[in-house]
Amino acid sequence: QLQLVESGGGLVQPGGSLRLSCAASASRSTLDDYAVGWFRQAPGKEREVVSCISNNEDITWYSDAVKGRFTISRDNAKNMVYLQMNSLKPEDTAVYYCAADLWISVLHGGRGDYWGQGTQVTVSS
DSSP states (O other), X not given: OEEEEXXXXXXXXXXXXEEEEEEEEESSOOGGGSEEEEEEEOTTSOOEEEEEEOTTSSOEEEOTTTTTTEEXXXXXXXXXXXXXXXXXXXXXXXXXXEEXXXXXXXXXXXXXXXXXXXXXXEEOO
């Protein structure tokens, strides 16, 4: 079992930055067994995958909507995954979730075995 808790959301002006954190705890495994993805869901819209990172960091992926503005990273020693979000736009407003799965391809397909409860990001002036 893997438990995920997101933090770092909030209200930010357009052009600003936020760093989201995903803290993992596990009873029988460690985060470095899993690929991790960040997803978001805006009101009235379907959930979309934003970024993914493989368990050993050799693969990262970004959606076209955030490429060049967001950076995913992880610290397996601390069981943490981060999403640095720069040059934020109003259309980035959503609830952001982290998810984990043994396979990065599953996350890229929009699914995952373990999910956090989400953190709200609001970009508004």
